[in-house]
Amino acid sequence: MDWVIFAFLFIYGLIIIYPFYNAFLISISPDEVYTKTPFLLFPKQIDWSNYKQVFAPESTLWGGLKVTLVLLFVGTAYQLFFTVITGYALSRNKWVGKNFVMNMILVTMFFGGGLIPYMNLISKLGLYDNFLVMIIPGAIDTYNMLLMRNYFASLPPELEESAKIDGANDLQIFVKVYLPMSLPMLATIGLFFAVGNWNSWYNAMLFIKNPDYMPLQYVLRELIVEGSSNMERVTEAATITEGFKMASVFFTIVPMMCFYPFLQKFFVKGLVVGAIKG
Template sequence: MVNNKITAFDWILAIFLGIFGITTLYPFLNMFFISISPMDEVVKSSGLMLFPKEIQFDAYEYVFKFGGLMAPLRNTLFITITGTALNIVMTCMGAYVIAEKEMPGRNFFMTMILITMFYGGGLIPGYLVNRALGLVDSIWVMIIPGAVGAWNLILLRYFFTSVPRSLKEAARIDGASELTILVRIMFPVSLPILATLTLFYAVGHWNVYMTAIIYISDQNLNPLQVAIRKMYEMSIMQVDDNTLPPPVETVRSATVILATLPILMVYPFVQKYFVKGIIVGSLKG
């Protein structure tokens, strides 16, 4: 018989998780409340608001009117969608090959992959390589150099090794090519871990900043994060009374919300796969 009695430990755990959830969620809500509040209310609350007493959207109006965010938003969407798709394709192909025990030089390639996790080539050599490849001042410099994440490849490789070899052997006997096996067999059974890696890659591309700072000088190629930063700096230095911006604090909060909201909107749709992929990946690893 199952004992459904609520114990003191259950109450303590519920209270702890509730406090943890509030402390995790409140900074984001506080940032949102500041972004839609007049500055005098923000000053009175010392920057900590439980709920706005007056709502206004001047900061968001300023961001969209003077921030010039549409082109950077298009750039970031292209980088995120194209980059994530390329990441998943390259990672899957690499993990599938490395997972084959009969592959010649398998241990050597695994060692080379592991080395890249601990030792980088350096900023200047990286710049010289990207310039030689014609990637400087190109939107592809934010996509191609990071086409494969070493840790993600290793994680997927361990997952692939857990798939019964009998499935692949049966497919080969039926005349299936390696590409068919990868697409028709490995992809479906790996959906949870692939969803997890997709989210990891997408968040990384959405937040791209330093790569653009180093390699991009053409303002038309700036991603969203760089444009938001420059727009925020412009709001600080703006002195023309005709285009006087809202207070800096509200503008800063609005930019943080705009940069974070898209990822938060996507996460609920992949949460089921994300949690399952994390659990399965930890067990396989």
């Protein structure tokens, strides 16, 4: 029975890994090799020209990377701040309007306002074709806010009472008592936000016209989906081939692949704590 399980897991692993492996082989192969043999097992001829084009200084992918890095750091900090303080406020004892605010937030998990009203709202707020449109609307993630709320609510109330006896005010209790105890959850939620901002492209597609504001994933989307019809918007130095597309894909996924092994423990620890406390 053990060998059956091993064989199943081995085959399953190959199914997961092979698309990435094949994409990498395509990225280092001349276009004529890929045209003849779309599914490669071994490199028949190695050609690094696609990566030279991707990493060329004039490539628009670099501009998209700069925008994405701003979203990664600024957007993650912004989302984490508002999500955590909202979760903390809703975890405290009853205050006037608490249930109403909580219900209004929960409604957004199940009912959307519709795309057209959303676009009208963005336009009225002056965020259309504005870099901030990729940051401001995502201030609070309802699911992550609920995780933080449940976690804060599960902590012993004696902690707050002891801090008040020692003369701490509400802000000091939050900063010096609750935040240090919630670091695993903060790390996990922060990583979720970071991955989301790294992969952000939808709001850019809807509201951004200025190519200087386009994040990396949207540039990649234009390259792969639109292809040569929008080549001048994607890169000024490359010919759009399948190899170039695959090299661009690796340009976007390798940074996350490099960091994930070192951050995985925060994902696991935070999720376990959230499951127990929530």
